[in-house]
Amino acid sequence: MNLTRKILGTLAGIGPGLFAIGYTVGTGSVTSMSKAGSQFGMQLLWVLALSCFFSWILLEASGRFALCSGDTAVHGCRRHMPAGNVLAVLVVIGVVVGQWCCLSGLVGLSSSAVYEALRLFIPSLPENAYWPVLGIAAVVMATMYALLWHGGYSFFEKVLIFFVTILGLSFIVSMFIVFPPAGEVVRGFVPTVPDVPGATLMIAAFVGTTMAAPTFVVRPLLLKAKGWGAEDHRRQSIDAFSGAALMFVVSGSVMACAAGALHRRGMEIHHVLDMVQSLEPVAGRYAVALFLVGTLSAGLSSVFPAAMVAPLLISDYRNGVFDSKSKLFRILTAVACVLGLVVPVLGANPIAAQIATQVSQVFILPLVVALFIVLCNKRSIMGERRAGFWLNAGMGTALIFALVMSRNAVVALMELIAS
Incomplete structure (x- = not known):
């Protein structure tokens, strides 16, 4: 019991970092990591490592800006950047469109995972049942909306702690079975x-x-909601590193599961639950059930913040205040929850759509990185904590990396459309 309290206390101390995992490690991440692991083994681990490293740099930069300025990212952009209103609107539109595009795939994968879990224990259930999967998706989104309606920041943080803990334990345990x-x-x-x-x-x-x-x-909006201030720079830095490290461990364990279970046997993932079924001969249905719980937790941990992103950023644009009780918050989260049902309603296979929509999030990334480079170098805002050589080197390299990835994404999508 004491150990459990210590673990939960540690997780609560890095709450804003757990929101980072909620945004990044979802069923989209599970799909990408699983498919890559089954197709290429661990060959693309370097991409994950670089992405998590640059995420750490940008979590540190955005958190440092928040504590020094007392402001949030979008509102700070409006106040401190040339043509700040235009740039802020571009950021809000780019982030919201990317998140809403991903949301439906997340819900489709999560509801399919729940149905396949039921089929493992009730084999008489039919394959690819449209109405049961749609019904599960509707229940999931209704439950998420009820939680969003009644919660505040501390409540959201507790929910994500629960999901992320189950997510991490599920995939790490599964990884050691087929390392x-x-x-x-x-x-x-x-x-x-x-x-x-x-x-x-x-x-x-x-x-x-x-x-x-x-x-x-x-991130700056969450730090502000958490009540962190100028005296919390060390805590913020620990939180940034912890969030990025957990991202790497959890995502890497998903890739390792697929590489160990499928790649060595010459099998690839065409459906997200192919990997789940491949674990059954190795570890039995209980390990499979554990993996499914992790997949569902991944989906819910991403659906939760994705549904919140539009009202969060619009509130940020207006006054930099996180208000989960406002009419705007409840209307926009309702819209997001309805949009989350698109893939289940269409009955589409969410795998290809999920990967394509994850790619769409790359395009706004260079602008976001560039904005933090400028903001973190303004002495009038940052004072003695203005970005130094190493932080600037990290952000500069992250910007180059983001530009290269955006260019590659355009080429890849054009090739996909042409084929």
Whole structure:
């Protein structure tokens, strides 16, 4: 019991960092990491490592800006940047469109995961049942909306702590059941690009789902809601590092599961639950159930903040205040919950759509990184905590990385459309 209290206390201390995991490690991430692991083994681990490293840099930068200025990202952009209103609107539109595009795929994958879990224990249930999956999706979104209606920041934080804890434990335990060879893991840190169709799109999806622009834009608002101030710089830095490290561990464990269970057997993932079924001969239905719980937790941990992103950023644009009780918050989260049902209503396979929508999040990333570079270097805002050599080097490299990934995403999507 004492150990449990210590673990929960530690997680509560890095609450804003857990929101970063909520935005980044969802069913989209599970899909991308699983598919890449099954197709390429651990070969793309270097992309994940770089994305998480740059996420740490940008979490630190956005958090430092928040504590020094007492302002939030979008509102701060309006106040301190040339043409700030235009840039702020572009950021809000880019982030909201990307998140709403991803939301429906997240709900589709989560509801399918729940149905497949039921089929494991009730084999008489039919495959690919449209109405049961749609019904599960409707229940999930109604439950999420009820939580959003009644909650404040501390409540949202507790919900995410619950989901992220289950998510991390589920995939880490599953990983150790089918862990790939150590040499393959080490070679994964050497940058190489598989010479096969779809590899570039997969890399862009990795970046879109891990180095996610909403994470950095929303972070100052969450720190403000948490009540952190100028005396919390050390806590903020620990939180930024912890969030990025947990992202790498959880996402890496998903990739390792697919590499260990499928890649060595020459199997690829065409449906998100192919990996779940592949674990059954190795560990039995209970390990499969554990993996499914992790998949569902991944979906819910991302649906929750994705549904909140529009009212959060519009409130940020107006006055930099997080208000979960406002009429605007409740209307826009309702719209998001309805949009989340699009893929289940259409009965579409969410795998390809999920990967494509994760790629869409890459395009706003360079603008967000550039804004934080400018804001963190303004002495009038940052004072003695203005970005130094190492933070500027990290943000500059992150900007180059984001631009390269955006260019690759355009090329990959054009090739996909042409094919």
